[in-house]
Amino acid sequence: xxxxxxxxxxxxxxxxxxxxxxxxxxxxxxxxxxxxxxxxxxxxxxxxxxxxxxxxxxxxxxxxxxxxxxxxxxxxxxxxxxxxxxxxxxxxxxxxxxxxxxxxxxxxxxxxxxxxxxx
Numbered sequence: 001x002x003x004x005x006x007x008x009x010x011x012x013x014x015x016x017x018x019x020x021x022x023x024x025x026x027x028x029x030x031x032x033x034x035x036x037x038x039x040x041x042x043x044x045x046x047x048x049x050x051x052x053x054x055x056x057x058x059x060x061x062x063x064x065x066x067x068x069x070x071x072x073x074x075x076x077x078x079x080x081x082x083x084x085x086x087x088x089x090x091x092x093x094x095x096x097x098x099x100x101x102x103x104x105x106x107x108x109x110x111x112x113x114x115x116x117x118x119x
Contacts, residue, residue, distance in 0.1 A: 044078040044116040046094060046109040054109070056102035060084025060093035067102040080119035081106065095119060 048054045053071045057064040062085050077097045084093040092106035
């Protein structure tokens with residue numbers, strides 16, 4: 001059996017998929033930690049404030065791939081926050097945990113209760 005060299009596109013796709021798995025695994029790790037100490041709540045909440053709804057993305061930047069869409073007024077679950085791409089002067093992004101891990105710009109999400117901790 002001969003092995004053909006992979007095309008550049010195939011190699012990039014494999015690398016991207018591996019990176020996504022690594023990021024998802026690393027992001028999920030804190031959620032699996034025990035409650036001992038209760039330093040941070042497991043989940044924070046926020047409400048989508050974008051009138052036309054909010055596109056959630058696979059990375060914390062406006063040009064990244066859209067994972068899903070949440071409607072105006074939807075209450076979302078926030079795991080943590082990070083600095084990412086600027087959206088109208090706000091560079092904070094929230095990692096949301098509603099069904100899939102996805103990033104939403106903090107410019108369009110109003111927190112309910114405590115402000116999320118840093119990732």
